[in-house]
Amino acid sequence: MSDSIAIYVARYRPGQDEAPTEQRYDVPLSTDLSVLEALNYIKDELDPTLAYRWSCRMAICGSCGVMIDGEPRLGCKTFLREFADRGELHLRALDNFPVERDLIADVERFMDHLETVKPWTVHNSERPVSEGEYRQTPAELERYQQFSQCINCGLCYAACPQFGRDDSFLGPAALTLALRYNLDSRDDGSAGRMAALNADEGVWRCTFVGYCSEVCPKDVDPAQAVNRGKVASTINYGLNLLRLARGEHDT
Amino acid sequence: MKRSNEPVAWGLFGAGGMLLALVGPGLVVATGFLLPFAEPAAAFHAVDALIAHPLGKLLLLAAIALPLYHTVHRLHHGLQELHAPLPHGLVALLCYGSATVLTIASASWLLVR
Structure with missing residues (x-):
């Protein structure tokens, strides 16, 4: 050497x-x-x-x-x-x-996208402290734990050809965090995040290149998360069609 | 943010991919190797009986239409990924349009059989 x-x-x-x-x-x-x-x-x-x-x-x-x-x-x-x-x-x-x-x-765009998906636990009503902590079983923790290892380093954005082409795409880390909170049993914010996931700039800009997961230093596997987001968005799309068929409002 | 209609294309793409993975090899063996070497009249009657049954019609339509949508979805996004200098909307129309036309043609043929 x-x-x-x-x-x-x-x-x-x-x-x-x-x-x-x-x-x-x-x-x-x-x-x-x-x-x-x-x-x-x-x-x-x-x-x-x-x-x-x-x-x-x-x-x-x-x-x-x-x-x-x-x-x-x-x-x-x-x-x-x-x-x-x-x-x-x-x-x-x-x-x-x-x-x-x-x-x-300048990672400002990445920070904006993170904020869009509300990466925090949303509660419909705040419980008084006297009622104790929000408890979770090991199985409930297991559902989202891998995706909570993200350190927001932005490597997946530097790896993503779709974000490189059009930075309006929410991108791997933001979409992974959306799933992370949607999978959290303590969270009530899933409906609010779906609008972002359902958009073209949401999960649908991803074409499963998978380089994001290769470069992730924490083995979060954003490509898997985004594609699970596609499944969630497809189900959401179907349910919305049912609502429209019953004459209810488009969501 | 505006809701995307991509779930329709992606759903058909996913269903087609799943179907190809499950029955694709079997179809290749049956249509490429077994049928050509079978006794022609027996092979004809077997396939004819399959097409005569409503469930057979449905299976055949699924085996034709879903892989078609799978293929055009790949083509559509592949061309984009290769930065092909083609109008996005036109490519989508040609891809999904041709799959739809072929699906309708197959369905009509299966119905009148």
């Missing part, structure tokens, strides 16, 4: 650069150094002007997602040793989002 590795970082300074250009940094190589730690090394030792997001260093905050050799991955969960043989790697901000500066993507 050579003792250093060339890291090419796409730099972009708003107002100064026309488009991102790559800048090379040589970082000392060690087997336990992550891409995020390498960025910290560059910032501390080589170039204090480099901009990137990070916080927890342990794949739970979801801040350090970048394109690593063209693949959306978490900087903290990817190690330089993987690229040691090639002696170089290339970093750029997450695909499918506008670049704010250097490795920082």
Whole structure:
């Protein structure tokens, strides 16, 4: 193993650069150094002007997602040793989002979509605290637990060709969270979320490419969630037809 | 947000895919290998008896129509995915329209038989 590795970082300074250009940094190589730690090394030792997001260093905050050799991955969960043989790697901000500066993507659109699906437990009526907690059996927890592991890192949006094509698509993480709360026995908000799921911009823009599930660092499997959303939306469509046939209101 | 009508297309696509997976190999074996080597008159009477029965008609229609919708759904979305520079609405009309025309033709033929 050579003792250093060339890291090419796409730099972009708003107002100064026309488009991102790559800048090379040589970082000392060690087997336990992550891409995020390498960025910290560059910032501390080589170039204090480099901009990137990070916080927890342990794949739970979801801040350090970048394109690593063209693949959306978490900087903290990817190690330089993987690229040691090639002696170089290339970093750029997450695909499918506008670049704010250097490795920082503007994920505003993703945040808007998250809000659309109301990713919190909705109660029709609030229970007084004196009545105790909302209890759940292990089986009820099991129904949604996998989908609750999402850390909102946005890697699935950088992976999704449909979101890249048209960012009005609610996208993998938002649709997964919609299902996560719809499956929660404590939640009453399912009807409110279905309008978003039922739209073209909802589950129906997805064509089951499945790359979102491949890149998910928490094994949430958004592709499965979105396709279960399609089943739910199809049932909802049928029930709505029945309501219309009985002369009731379109929902 | 406006409700999408995609559940209709996706439902037919899903049903067609399921049917193909379940009876597709059997159909290939029956129509491609068994029938050509069977005694012609016996094969004709067997198929004729199937078509004469209402349930046989229904099964045949399902085996023809659902895979058709499955195929055109794939074509429609595949062309989009390949960024084919074609008008979206026209492609949808041609795909689902041709499947519908062929379905109606098959249903009419089965009904008069």
